[in-house]
Each structure stands twice: as C-alpha cells, then as structure tokens.
Amino acid sequence: MPRILPSAPASAGAATGAAAVLACLIAGSAEAGVVSVIGSQASAQFSNSGGPLAQDTFLISSLLTEFYYAESFGGTGYGAFAMDVRAASIKFTFDFQGASAISFSPGVSMQVTFAPTFNIDSFTVGLVDSGVSGLDNADLSRLANVVTIDLSGISVANPGDSFVLDFSASAVPGPASLAALAGLAAARRRRR
Numbered sequence: 001m002p003r004i005l006p007s008a009p010a011s012a013g014a015a016t017g018a019a020a021v022l023a024c025l026i027a028g029s030a031e032a033g034v035v036s037v038i039g040s041q042a043s044a045q046f047s048n049s050g051g052p053l054a055q056d057t058f059l060i061s062s063l064l065t066e067f068y069y070a071e072s073f074g075g076t077g078y079g080a081f082a083m084d085v086r087a088a089s090i091k092f093t094f095d096f097q098g099a100s101a102i103s104f105s106p107g108v109s110m111q112v113t114f115a116p117t118f119n120i121d122s123f124t125v126g127l128v129d130s131g132v133s134g135l136d137n138a139d140l141s142r143l144a145n146v147v148t149i150d151l152s153g154i155s156v157a158n159p160g161d162s163f164v165l166d167f168s169a170s171a172v173p174g175p176a177s178l179a180a181l182a183g184l185a186a187a188r189r190r191r192r
Contacts, residue, residue: 049107131157
C-alpha cells in the first residue's frame with residue numbers, strides 16, 4: 001500500500017527538529033520526561049506460535065489507523081481488527097461477521113516496536129468495552145521501546161467492541177541531544 005506523506009525542505013525539517021529537541025531539553029514537558037510518539041516511526045507484528053501472520057512499519061498519526069488485519073472464516077464470514085496508536089495509548093477495535101463472537105487462540109500476540117529514541121515506561125490496560133473479556137495487565141509486557149500484548153484467550157462478543165492500552169514514553173537521549181546539552185553547558189560557562 002503506498003504511503004502519501006507531505007514533504008518539506010530537508011533544511012526546514014532539520015532546523016525544526018533541532019529546535020524541538022533543544023526546547024524539550026530546556027523547558028521539559030508538563031510531566032517530566034514524558035513525550036508523545038505521534039509523528040515517529042514504529043512497526044507492528046501480529047503472530048501466532050508458528051510465526052508472523054502480518055507485519056508492517058508505519059508512521060504514527062493522530063488521525064489514521066496504523067495497522068489492520070482480517071482473516072476469512074472459510075467463506076462463511078470474517079474476523080478483523082484495527083490497531084490505532086495514539087500519543088499515549090493503543091486502541092484495538094474489532095469487527096466480525098458469520099460468528100457469534102471471536103476469540104484468539106493460544107500463542108497469538110501483537111508486538112509494537114517504537115523508534116529506538118523512545119523508552120516505554122509504563123504499559124497498562126485502560127478502557128475495555130463490556131463485550132471484551134480475558135484481558136488484564138498480566139497479558140502485557142514491555143522492554144525498552146517494545147510492547148507485547150498476549151491476545152491468547154481474549155474474546156470479543158460484539159462487532160465494534162474495543163479496548164485501550166495506556167502507555168507512557170520518555171525520550172532516550174541520543175548523540176545529538178547529548179551534544180546540544182553539552183553545548184548549552186559550555187555556553188553557560190563562557191558567559192560567566
């Protein structure tokens with residue numbers, strides 16, 4: 001599927017990005033260290049115990065769904081879900097036809113890998129529609145910039161049912177931000 005993204009002159013993006021990093025370093029955020037993942041790149045892999053069923057790399061958008069998966073029930077219907085990554089949450093919305101409910105088999109999981117410039121500090125179950133059962137915090141894990149959802153045993157009773165997983169992310173200092181910070185410290189020393 002083609003990706004259509006607006007373009008900007010490279011120098012404008014670099015200058016804006018450097019200014020944003022510098023502003024974050026100087027001013028911080030409303031919550032110390034918490035950042036938004038909107039506008040960054042991530043990847044998702046939907047798997048069962050036999051390996052990947054689907055995977056994709058995408059730009060996290062505040063408007064668009066980042067991942068969609070559908071599977072046929074042998075010509076009698078289908079089951080599908082959409083995954084929408086937001087600034088501080090991941091929402092799964094389900095759709096199906098030709099079955100009274102859908103359930104995930106043992107060994108089914110979804111893994112989301114955020115850009116290496118992020119660290120996921122917390123990952124918990126948020127809002128869950130009443131038609132979704134079998135999901136709790138024990139189904140979630142995180143390591144650095146990767147979150148994994150064990151979907152085994154989760155059942156969905158109604159098309160349109162959804163659940164939300166909340167997370168907080170912090171920036172991992174990279175060479176550019178550390179150099180900017182060192183430059184600020186050196187500039188302060190020169191002024192004295």
